[in-house]
Amino acid sequence: SAVISQKPSRDICQRGTSLTIQCQVDSQVTMMFWYRQQPGQSLTLIATANQGSEATYESGFVIDKFPISRPNLTFSTLTVSNMSPEDSSIYLCSVVAGGQTEAFFGQGTRLTVV
């Protein structure tokens, strides 16, 4: 399975600021996704990160709030913009290798907005 490095692992941010989370994979993967897990809740898909083009967002998530980049097959970033305390969550990167459907997850970024 791919080794996924997600940074930062945790952060405490002031409201109104933005945080960029990085996801680096040690091998080329077909699909990269970003998920959010609000406190005490399950995981919800934010978007599919598409290489070289705009991400595909799920209902309820918009590009202005969660801009995503994927410049190549091994790296993606998620930015949480203009943060409010409601954005306090764990954000997780997930990958699926080519020809497979099994998903693997990074260790997550625990974000607290104060």
Added chain:
Amino acid sequence: GIQVEQSPPDLILQEGANSTLRCNFSDSVNNLQWFHQNPWGQLINLFYIPSGTKQNGRLSATTVATERYSLLYISSSQTTDSGVYFCAVYSGGGADGLTFGKGTHLIIQP
């Protein structure tokens, strides 16, 4: 979209006990995975099991795709088994990712 329901939502057991966690899904799936989320929030892959039966040590899983359910069995529970167990499915037909159930919160008491 596809619906995923897990039961029970909470389970408290004594060390050494056995348990069965259930996952029902509303449509056919191309992928079904079981995860364990540890207290630090990390998701650990337990099984990739769109159909059939697999075993890994004290854990085993069975998916009956035609009846749209999967079961996760934990035998001889240990305190380190505590955490949240998630079932997640991928129904295909696009670039969407996994749909997760709400999880089963398992507490193993010494």
